[in-house]
Amino acid sequence: MPPRFETARFHVETGPGSLFTRVLHILSEPVRLKAHGAHVTERLRQRGAPLETLTRFDPEGWELVSAEARTDTGKWVKSTWRVRADGRDWWVVIGLGNSLVTVIDVDPRRRGRGEGIITEGSLYARVDAVNAELMRGA
Template structure:
């Protein structure tokens, strides 16, 4: 993973230190059959640059993506309401309280 970070010119020190207080949650992916969390994507600003950081099971850093400042992650397949969204929001709130 650190090789990929180096290839992309990513600031390793910043992007490997999870900081939910200053990172913006872009998406949380869950299994629709169980409602269990699979991974989350966070938007991180470093200076004038923005990155998406994908964190998977076991707090594993999956990848980092260099993104445009305007990119928000709101595509047609993104759920922004309903029972599953409410469930994920509740799980996320619990996880944030435990950090």
């Protein structure tokens, strides 16, 4: 099934700042992530992921890596966080409503700054403006 909308990925080190301010505002407290749906439960099983640890989100001990925003609205839809669990580094993708989207066992040196990261341009500017406006109303 194709996605309902297109998204663009941004890295925490290259911004836009307002997008990451919004993600950190929304995910500012520890919360239990919901791991529902066939995709995420299959990935957890396939990758031998420590479910209890990876569903206990705590922004104090987790590192924000990237965020994705809708290309049509500029609004944040999911973010990727790094956490160490069971002796491995994991990227945990968190969607709206504190839902666990997927988990990826990653090399500790991996930083997530690949070629798909948006660092400039009109979409970057729009995402920055939209999230700055949303934060003014927060």
